[in-house]
Amino acid sequence: MATRKKNSTYTRNENIIIECDLTYAVNKIGGRWKILILSKLEKKKMRFSELKKEFCYITERMLTLQLRAMEQDGLVKRTVYAEVPPRVEYELTEMAAEFGPIFKQLSEWGGKHRKLITKEAN
Amino acid sequence: MATRKKNSTYTRNENIIIECDLTYAVNKIGGRWKILILSKLEKKKMRFSELKKEFCYITERMLTLQLRAMEQDGLVKRTVYAEVPPRVEYELTEMAAEFGPIFKQLSEWGGKHRKLITKEAN
DNA sequence: TACGGTACTAACAAACATGTAAGTAATGGC
DNA sequence: GCCATTACTTACATGTTTGTTAGTACCGTA
Numbered sequence: 001m002a003t004r005k006k007n008s009t010y011t012r013n014e015n016i017i018i019e020c021d022l023t024y025a026v027n028k029i030g031g032r033w034k035i036l037i038l039s040k041l042e043k044k045k046m047r048f049s050e051l052k053k054e055f056c057y058i059t060e061r062m063l064t065l066q067l068r069a070m071e072q073d074g075l076v077k078r079t080v081y082a083e084v085p086p087r088v089e090y091e092l093t094e095m096a097a098e099f100g101p102i103f104k105q106l107s108e109w110g111g112k113h114r115k116l117i118t119k120e121a122n
Numbered sequence: 123m124a125t126r127k128k129n130s131t132y133t134r135n136e137n138i139i140i141e142c143d144l145t146y147a148v149n150k151i152g153g154r155w156k157i158l159i160l161s162k163l164e165k166k167k168m169r170f171s172e173l174k175k176e177f178c179y180i181t182e183r184m185l186t187l188q189l190r191a192m193e194q195d196g197l198v199k200r201t202v203y204a205e206v207p208p209r210v211e212y213e214l215t216e217m218a219a220e221f222g223p224i225f226k227q228l229s230e231w232g233g234k235h236r237k238l239i240t241k242e243a244n
Numbered sequence: 245t246a247c248g249g250t251a252c253t254a255a256c257a258a259a260c261a262t263g264t265a266a267g268t269a270a271t272g273g274c
Numbered sequence: 275g276c277c278a279t280t281a282c283t284t285a286c287a288t289g290t291t292t293g294t295t296a297g298t299a300c301c302g303t304a
Binding site for chain 2: 252253262264
């Protein structure tokens with residue numbers, strides 16, 4: 001996520017992945033916290049501190065890293081207000097907003113099958 | 123994928139992820155090669171050797187690992203025929219087949235935005 | 245008896261992702 | 275001057291995933 005590209009096969013394979021539309025898309029949302037953040041921002045624009053409060057189990061470092069990566073990928077827009085103390089707001093780009101219905105279906109899939117498995121376990 | 127569960131925060135966070143329907147679903151298809159394999163098996167049942175030929179850049183080890191993980195997760199069904207040399211066939215379960223339309227949409231998203239980005243780069 | 249084909253497995257190494265802990269800058273309020 | 279607040283950054287430690295290489299079992303065929 002931060003530093004990248006060094007060895008050969010690993011990177012070569014990454015390129016293969018990026019050449020496929022499907023895996024390209026999945027890679028964009030592949031970080032541990034990205035989807036959670038995206039689906040939160042779907043509802044409303046949020047400050048860094050709000051996100052921090054919302055996801056109290058994510059460290060600041062991770063929050064920053066994932067937000068930055070998503071900014072780079074054009075999924076979130078970051079707005080800095082020149083105030084002290086600083087204020088920074090994050091919101092989805094249109095590109096990311098298009099994930100909305102997909103997330104919903106994934107969530108439905110998860111809900112359906114998670115319940116089945118939990119039931120089987122009992 | 124192979125060995126798991128050791129440290130505390132990492133695992134605790136994993137549990138948080140699994141409690142959310144959305145991230146639960148995404149986690150199931152999160153391995154580097156899982157989606158590619160799934161979308162191939164979507165078309166037809168395949169032998170191990172066929173998959174190996176199809177994905178010549180994936181090592182046997184990785185292919186095995188990802189297939190096994192998906193078998194555990196109920197995404198693929200593995201059938202062993204008691205022959206020599208051995209024959210093993212993999213096919214999607216219903217559960218995995220339900221990903222079909224979602225994959226299609228993800229792929230469309232990827233196609234759309236990958237083109238935009240490529241264009242911008244020129 | 246050596247060889248080929250299939251579907252693996254084991255031991256090891258490298259790369260990558262995540263988490264921990266502490267520190268920074270700027271400024272308004274006390 | 276000292277502290278609090280916000281949004282980070284840095285250095286380090288740990289954990290996980292992926293890739294490399296070699297080896298296994300089985301039996302039919304040459």
